[in-house]
Amino acid sequence: MSAEAKTETAMPPEAKTELEQPIGMAKVVVRAPAAAEKPLPRVVEFRHVTKTYNLGQPNENTAIRDVDFFVEDLPGRGEFICVLGPSGCGKSTILRLIAGLPPQHPATVGEVLMFGQPITGPGSDRGMVFQDYTSFDHRTVLENITFGLECEGVSRQQRYEVGGHWLEQVGLNVEKDQDKYPHELSGGMRQRVAIARTLILRPRIILMDEPFGALDPQTRMNMQDLLVKLWREVQATVFFVTHSIDEAVFLGDRVYVMGRSPGTILEEMKVEPADRPARLMQRDPRFIETVNHLRDTISRLEEGK
Ligand SMILES: Nc1ncnc2c1ncn2[C@@H]1O[C@H](COP(=O)(O)OP(=O)(O)OP(=O)(O)O)[C@@H](O)[C@H]1O
Numbered sequence: 001m002s003a004e005a006k007t008e009t010a011m012p013p014e015a016k017t018e019l020e021q022p023i024g025m026a027k028v029v030v031r032a033p034a035a036a037e038k039p040l041p042r043v044v045e046f047r048h049v050t051k052t053y054n055l056g057q058p059n060e061n062t063a064i065r066d067v068d069f070f071v072e073d074l075p076g077r078g079e080f081i082c083v084l085g086p087s088g089c090g091k092s093t094i095l096r097l098i099a100g101l102p103p104q105h106p107a108t109v110g111e112v113l114m115f116g117q118p119i120t121g122p123g124s125d126r127g128m129v130f131q132d133y134t135s136f137d138h139r140t141v142l143e144n145i146t147f148g149l150e151c152e153g154v155s156r157q158q159r160y161e162v163g164g165h166w167l168e169q170v171g172l173n174v175e176k177d178q179d180k181y182p183h184e185l186s187g188g189m190r191q192r193v194a195i196a197r198t199l200i201l202r203p204r205i206i207l208m209d210e211p212f213g214a215l216d217p218q219t220r221m222n223m224q225d226l227l228v229k230l231w232r233e234v235q236a237t238v239f240f241v242t243h244s245i246d247e248a249v250f251l252g253d254r255v256y257v258m259g260r261s262p263g264t265i266l267e268e269m270k271v272e273p274a275d276r277p278a279r280l281m282q283r284d285p286r287f288i289e290t291v292n293h294l295r296d297t298i299s300r301l302e303e304g305k
């Protein structure tokens with residue numbers, strides 16, 4: 001929707017807090033002080049969060065400083081948030097703070113909240129997928145996918161039934177793949193297992209730290225298409241860290257751009273949802289305009305401007 005098309009009455013509550021400037025398929029978001037009439041619950045909120053590792057020691061290092069953002073609980077769907085930024089700017093630190101994983105958790109200063117409550121540690125309401133293929137080597141594909149259900153005490157028959165469904169959902173073959181061990185799988189297949197293992201628990205928040213970073217370009221695009229399809233089904237809020245600007249613009253409803261040392265969020269963009277396969281979307285001139293804008297922004301950041 002163009003800025004002119006918005007009227008006071010037609011504006012959704014969320015839009016009232018944002019001034020938007022279109023760039024190709026996206027808009028730069030400027031949070032304005034005027035609040036929505038009835039604010040939506042916040043899935044995640046960072047309130048002036050700073051994380052300093054090794055506090056008080058000679059190797060003290062502030063990874064992120066004064067990070068302040070929130071993600072609203074939009075009715076009927078979760079948002080897909082992509083986080084871009086130079087290496088070492090604190091992307092993984094932010095993700096692991098949401099996951100409640102030490103030593104990133106707890107924050108040194110500020111608050112990390114989920115639906116208004118402080119995050120006190122890990123929980124099954126948040127699932128995480130990492131770049132390196134973190135499967136249990138001594139467990140088969142099906143045993144890996146159903147591990148979380150096993151921890152929850154679900155019967156073997158029931159978890160294998162649900163596990164078989166998720167195995168197919170991520171594009172693996174029940175007969176051929178379920179009894180394989182991780183060392184018998186390609187990188188793409190292992191990430192499919194990791195995604196199934198996370199989604200089977202239906203987390204409210206999915207945290208993904210460069211999950212496709214080690215995949216070849218073709219497999220990566222296939223995985224992006226798969227993720228868009230699955231995410232629409234599970235209705236979770238996703239935080240997705242990537243170094244690929246194309247990936248962020250394709251997948252994200254919003255893109256956060258971080259600056260380095262200590263990291264903070266410098267720009268937020270709202271992006272149109274993916275309505276085509278990655279391979280087609282990436283050819284659209286409006287898509288390219290957004291990517292170029294982000295590339296210039298990140299170059300400026302890397303040059304320290
Ligand atoms: N466990 C830790 N102990 C001490 N310092 C850490 C720890 N984890 C991260 N850091 C430091 O915090 C800063 C941010 O690290 P982080 O891993 O969050 O960056 P990143 O943006 O994810 O980087 P990359 O893109 O390379 O994965 C870096 O300077 C890093 O050295």
Ligand SMILES: [Mg+2]
Pocket residue numbers: 091092093209
């Ligand atoms: Mg990282």
